[in-house]
Amino acid sequence: MTMADDTQRSGHVPTLADVARAARVSSATVSRCLNEPHRVTRQTRERVMRVVRELGYAPNFGARALAARRTDTFGAVIPTMDNAIFARGLQAFQEEMGRHGITLLVASSSYDPGLEQEQIRNLAARGVDGVMLIGHDRPEDSYRLLQRRGVPYVVTWSHDPSQPHPSIGFDNRKAMMALMEQVIRLGHRHVGLLSGVRYGNDRARLRAEGVAESMQRAGIAADNLTTVEARYSIDAGAAGFAQLMQRRPRPTVVVCGNDVLAAGALRQARAMGLNVPGDVSITGFDDIDLAEIVTPGLTTVHVPHRQMGRGAAEILMKLRDGQDPVPPVELKASILWRESLGAAP
Amino acid sequence: MTMADDTQRSGHVPTLADVARAARVSSATVSRCLNEPHRVTRQTRERVMRVVRELGYAPNFGARALAARRTDTFGAVIPTMDNAIFARGLQAFQEEMGRHGITLLVASSSYDPGLEQEQIRNLAARGVDGVMLIGHDRPEDSYRLLQRRGVPYVVTWSHDPSQPHPSIGFDNRKAMMALMEQVIRLGHRHVGLLSGVRYGNDRARLRAEGVAESMQRAGIAADNLTTVEARYSIDAGAAGFAQLMQRRPRPTVVVCGNDVLAAGALRQARAMGLNVPGDVSITGFDDIDLAEIVTPGLTTVHVPHRQMGRGAAEILMKLRDGQDPVPPVELKASILWRESLGAAP
């Protein structure tokens, strides 16, 4: 008969109805077998599941989401996948989600607020049940978009109680100030700041502010701080470092906005025949794998990536389940000593 | 009736119908404004678009996919996001897709064929118009799944004309043999192979085979090759290196399955007080950023990541547009000399 033919037809993607027909039950029963197996007799269930397997049936996600009004999918928008800055945190986030049967959709914004907004909109359109965001800085519109659609979100990588958003992260300014305290203690008075691009990036901004504030508190002239902004890439870090080394008097330490920049600085230092930390000290931020394997090892700020990722997942699930409000969570960042920071020459 | 009330209800996500009502047109017209603006008069279009903005309307992706039977979304399943091995290629893939108005969904399989299959199924259920896969090795089922649902796919990172799948990549065995030729030329006769896990990973397998075959061709006893398998992580690389250094006679070179392992090896060598390449040479594979910034710089196999990513996107779009068959594309990998490979001591 033609029904069978239809089912077999190459190129035809089997639907619930195909399965129902072949198993001689209604589509509702098939749906139940898939979603609430206990509500179906074993006999029926087994027959249905066999057909499901034979036909290679997989539910159409869009249709399911449309009918059920939930997707069991969360989204994350991270600034970049190009380096490992967010990898560990995201991995932990993903693992925690997986444990709860939730799928993760990852999008990257290339550190571009406009693009990020588009990605958020995209995730919302895909019906995600929640979104993880990096940092607080973004157009108010982006937040409104989510609120209006009733999509819960959590901000990570940054702790700022003045912001009205659910969040989990650490105080970037404070962390940088803790590092600077050590830098200053070691006698450095001329510092080069190799910052990430601050526009639309509160982490970069707060870290930079932390440097300036520490110097001010220590009574060091603002003049003694030279700042260069660079994209977060090794090459840009190298170029930025070279630029800082032009400055006279030459900085005795280059404080970097993150480890990727620091790795670039280190490379450039080597290329220029500068000894680190003998001639110039270099510090990083984030403590990604990179920080450990470069030579000399980077003294950096250790960020609790995994804890942050896991925590973000938990918050998001609470939010989805209606718990509201969830207070901001502050995590501690600590200084990790390796070899790249030494006494001022 | 309740419709008007419904529209006002706070928390209500606006639909096409809401927009249509507010703009006093039919839902078909709104749909046209969004998808084929030229088919609507400017006047109507502007009125509609204003309402769209006011209501913050965003189309429901699932519903659209359901009705239109296409998603303008492609998927990629990569083994890991934890390190940068696939980052550059994926970035290029993404960029090319973006140029064509296509969204990319990225999933990671943790180098687990079972998980990969699940991710493929997931992407298929989400209605992606095509999938990028890494390497050839996977259960036949995974391929069947895609074929049965008519989802085009392209295999990357590997070139193997004997495989019946559309692909773009390089010959991992040949590339490794080219590197080994140099290793042997430099007098190395005792080699340690720090391989990635070969099960379900043809790249790792073929690279390892390349090492063995090169030695055989050079008339070096198979005994002189010691192989250790490790997960692709820095720590595992370090541990594997330590293990290889136990072997007597000690290998004069450690050939690594990729740069991440090599970075781990380098770290361990330093920890053991071994000079590279003075006491022992180390080689990498892939030429990711890491390879350049470690000390000494890694001599490695340069892989045309970006070219591969872009090419994969092009192939996938051809496939989607019905062009079939698309012959496998072979890219060239070349040796990139830095400092970590030297003459045998």
Next chain:
DNA sequence: TTGTTACTTGTAAGCGCTTACATCGCGTCA
């Protein structure tokens, strides 16, 4: 026997969109 309960299964109404087809005006041309 009959009513009640507990389960299993089926029926059918949407979910929010796209699109084939119908309709409506209006300018054009013989």
Next chain:
DNA sequence: TGACGCGATGTAAGCGCTTACAAGTAACAA
């Protein structure tokens, strides 16, 4: 003037699923 074509818009039929509700059945107590 009327037939015609054409562009703009509306109508309505699904796309593949979930789920409230109805219907059917078997077990059991009264």
